[in-house]
Amino acid sequence: MDTFISNSPAETLALGESWAAQARPGWVIGLSGELGSGKTQLVKGLARGLGIARRIASPTFALINEYREGRLPLFHLDLYRLDTPEQVVAAGLEEYLFTPRGVTVVEWVERWLPGRNGQAGRPASAPPPPRDFRRVLLETLTADTRRFKYEDSGS
Secondary structure (H helix, E strand, O other): OEEEEEOOHHHHHHHHHHHHHHOOOOEEEEEEOOOOOOHHHHHHHHHHHHOOOOOOOOOOOOOEEEEOOOOOOEEEEEOOOOOOHHHHHHOOOHHHHHOOOOEEEEEOHHHOOOOOOOOOOOOOOOOOOOOEEEEEEEEEOOOOOEEEEEEEEEO
16 A cells, blocks of 8 residues: 655645546546545646646535546546445446546545445445555545555556
């Protein structure tokens, strides 16, 4: 598992921009971390790196925001209001998790993939991860400092 320490929101944006350089269709990035840990800030950097100039906001109430004007489409999901993988499927979000049309970022990914955010075990009913998946755990260390632990799986 790789680790990155961000000492400011600007460094978190830069991390997202650097990840955008690696972005390819079908890539899913799953984010886990408490409120205010930098999930949306990371997505803003990723969007900027993909050439998306629009304002990026967390889709907490809409569940998904789509940005199609960059080098690759960016699909930004927020599962905060959902509790189970079944609710993710019922909300019609599964297509964004397995369709290689662009890059999908999922905030609160543990609500879709239980046991994959550093927790022990994984329920037998949990869906498999996408083919090309980066799991990211964000931790708040101080008011400005965040730790990003991340690991890639799949192809």
